[in-house]
Every structure is written in structure tokens, then in C-alpha cells.
Amino acid sequence: MNKNSEYTELKYDKGTIIINGNINLPNSVYDPRIDKNRALGRSFQDIIHYLEKNNEEYIDNVSDYIKFSTQSKFNDTNVLRDYQKEALESWIANDKKGCIILPTGAGKTIIALKAILELNSSTLIIVPTLNLMEQWYESIKKILSDISLIGMLGGGYEDLKTITVTTYESAYLKSSFLGNKFKFLIFDEVHHLASEKYYLIGDHFISPYRLGLTATIEREDGRHVLLNNI
Template structure:
């Protein structure tokens, strides 16, 4: 039977689970349900399954046409026992893979997504394609139906009650799932059929290795360079700016302080875990000084005066295009808004204002939108064709997601992503790290792109990356 995210087994000793004196039964995570059901069928006297109690679901049929690689993805999932992760780039149609998998399972389905925006998108698509009422769980709504879309948080909160009501668990942006908190979603739901979707499988903390046990391993993967016939043509362009003499002097001083501290402690920053170790050691005056120096040098590299002029130039060049400007720091986003008189969308933006900003952008009433990490994933803006990355982390996931915001195909669409980078700073190395695994799309060219006019506070240089295909 099912009990608050676990499965109780009585009458025989199961291959997994611990004896619970309180209830006189063996107790295992609901995640083990599929294996326990298979084991139960081998018992001489059979077994009675009272754990899975799915909501009655209508037969799900659709008339969507799948692309060849989407059909391959679904088949690999079926061959993998209806468990596993599909990795496809943003804008490559991961939702269509889920639609066909839902038709294949034909049972009660819970789709788990990270944001309210994604709930809206999934509910609209599922309702349109299957012609059924779709439930919503999250954002103050609790409407449970045989096909329901939930946020990660709500799926976790309701797992004790809903963990045995769905046969199929679809997890969008599944790279979030292995976190210490969200992994309990996978552990507390019985759903024997499981499908994870993501554009970026690997995590810097290596927790993606846990997905094998939680959802099934990676079964199918395609990159941008393999799907050029199905995505908008795109170009990557580096725009290099120089810090002013004053900015460069301060950057060299603060960055030097930071580097000297690392060398004195024989620390090498190879990933987030090493940086966390550096943070933990910054409690003393010397460490605190190094931390403050790192923050200031990063601020100088991310936000020199020349970058603002670079953005002005690029916006002038693409005056009629729908453009997204990405910045790592919220303050930088609002500074752009004030200086360029463009709307801003950050985590501070109220929900109603956020919806209105996206609506106006999609309708073309606003052609420029400055944003921070909140648009890195989970928002569909097919009208966007230009992205300007003013600052960002070294995460390949973030870069791919930002690129994916402009790759939704549209007739005649030519997408371009600009990286505005501060020369002679650590930002150049950060930019190189985030394009790892991009194949031909990230290789620097042999010839410079068309020149960009000089900025007031520094000099701009552009180099155009190869366009896939």
C-alpha cells in the first residue's frame, strides 16, 4: 500500500526497504514501486497491489507531426523501459516528445515544471493537443485532474497525498531535480513511467549522476549543430570593449589582490565547490579583503562604461528586431533600463507586470527587454531574434538557454547573439568556459565581422563565430 510517499509491503520480505515496527511492514520509497511490482509478480502466490491508485484518465490521442529526431527520442525512451532522460536544445520541441510519450502511456500524468510561466505554456499546449481539461497545481491553484501540470514546489508539497495517483511522471528542466530538496519528488511518487526533459543534462556539482536512479539515465541527446534544419539560423558574435584607464587600473589592483590570496593559500578554483571553499575561508580579515576584491573586480568587468555604449550601437543596428538583453546582476539590468529607457524584467518584477511586459514584447509594442536570470529558462518568446549577453556566468547551461531564447524557428528568421566582453579581464575566460561543447557554433573565425563604431569610453571589437550548417 501507499503511505505518505512510501510503499508498505506485508507478507514477504522485499528486495528493498526496511522493517517498520510501527506498522508491521517493510517500508520503501515510492520510487521503488516499479521494481517491487515486478518482484511481486515472481512470488508463488502472487501479490495484491494496493499502492498505485491512478486517477481515471481518458485515452490521450493527438494529431501532431513529430520530426524524425523526436520520433527517435520517443523510441529510445520506449526501448529503455519507459524511464529516462531526453536531452534536446531549447527550441527543438521537447514538449512534442512528451506529448507522444503521454499517448504511449495512456494514463494519468503529472507534468512537473520549475515556473508558473511554464505551467501556463504546458496547460495551453496539452489542452489544445489532447482536447482535455488540464489541472493546475501551483501559484495558489490546486485543481487536480488526470492530466495535471505542477510546479516543482507544489509537486513536492503534495507528494504525500498525490504520490500514488499518477502512472506517468514528466519532469521538465529535469536538471533541477537532483537537488537535495527536489529529489524527493522522484522518491515520493510511484509513477512507473518517467520522462525527464532538459537542454542541459550535466550539473557542475555532478548531481546529474543521481538522475539514473531517480528518473532513468540519459537515453537520447542531440545538439544545436545536429538540428540546424529545424532551428532558426543563428550567428554568434563577440563584441570586445576596453575598460577606461581608470577602470583598468582599479580592475588590475582588485583582481591582483584576489589572485595573490589564492596563491598564498595554494587554492585553485576548478568549479563551484572550490569557490564555496574560498567563501568559507573568507571569515578572517585577509579572506574578507580577497572576497571584496573579487566582487569589485567582477563588477568592473561586468559593467564598464564602454558596455553601455556597445549596447546602444547594437540596438541601433537592430532597430526593428525584437531584442533581449541579458545581464547577470539585477542592478545592472535596472541601470540599463534607466540609461536606455527600456523595460526591465527581474525577480523583483511583480507577476502582473511581468505578464504585461512579456505580452507587449510578443506583440511588438516593446521591441527591447532587459532581463536577468529570470528569462534564462521557462519562457517562450519566439518573436525574439537578437540576444545581447552583457554579462553572465561560466555555465554552459546558462549560455545554451540564453541562445535558445532566440532560436524558435520562423520564416526568414536570422538570429544573432552578441557577447559583450571586457578585454584584458577574467571575463574572457568565463566566456570561453560557457561555450564548451558548442561544437562548430563556438569556434572563433579567421576573419573579423563588419566593424562596430567606436564607443566613447573604450574601443569595440567584434569577431563573428561560425554559423552551424
């Protein structure tokens, strides 16, 4: 890049993107505290798309994804049933975003593991309980020969790895730090994400790929409609 040319600098700051440049970008608002525009982390892909579509030069100081290097270390023998394959293909066709709603015992975890294989990207799996965190960890161990690439965050664990399993509470508390580390988010029991508290997780992360899993997406407070923007 020509140092004398005008460009836009994007910087990650506690779940938001600071925009340094004389340009109005999608979903950004003026922050008088810093005299610059700012956007939520979830707007990162829209901002990049806008800049590239308009041939605007920019510097990305936002994304700091954990390197994914497990492509040759998977040992997955699971075979998807027709309805599981259809669900995965529909998610892929939807730009690798959205929710899969299937009954308990229908193999949503297997679909999610296939999605991880599909993307080959750093992945954060968010679950509601410590028990589920450990169950997911064990499921991933079965298909990944190098367990040093799997970590857990929460319940006394502080192990951030290529594929990390955490709880909604830990993801919420650390979202401003973790928000630019993972390309792929998996929300188990995704209806929890729609709560007023945990919805912030989705806002802070820049992750372009997102998968929600649940058997019952509806909430009594009606906030499940927010999951259309997972």
C-alpha cells in the first residue's frame, strides 16, 4: 500500500471496531469520546465487504484468529443420516450462518463436528453448562488425534486452543477479549443466546461463520426472533 494514499484503518477494541478514516461504513456510529466512528464486532464482515466492493484501501487490525492447523489430524468416521446431511447443506448454502433445530437425540453434535471439518477454522463452542462443556470436549477428542489442540474455558479451565469449548457465562465475561480470535462460533442450546445478557456475545464476536443448535428455539419472552441475526 502507498503510504501517501488514503486508507481506512480498522481496530478491534473490546468487542467493537474503531474506524480510523474519513468514510461512513455500514452499522457504524460516531463515538465522541474518541472522535471516531465505531461499530459492533458482528459488523466486521459487512464492513469488509463494503470496503472491497467499493475498492477502498484498508488495514485490518481487527482479526487475530487462532491458527487452525488440524486438517490432517481428524479421524472422523461418523456418517450423516439423510436429514443430518440436508441440515448441514442448508446451513452451508446460507453462507454458513443460522440455526439447526432438531429433536433431542437427533445427532446435532455430529452435524456440528462435520461443520468444523467443512470450515477448517478456529472454533469456539459455547454451551450452557459445565457438564455439556466436558461432553463436547470428549466428543471432539474422538475425532481429533492431537488433543493438545482442544481447550476448555470455564469451571477452572483457562485453556484457549484451536478448538475451544466454553460456557455462555465465560463467553459473556470474556467476549471483549475473545471476540476477534475465532472464525467459527457454535452455540449449543442456542435459545440461551437470545437472553438480554448473553446476546452481547453475538455482538462482540467478529466471527463470519455461526451455527446455532437447539431442539426448542422458542422462548416465552419472544426474544428467539433475535436469533434470525445469529
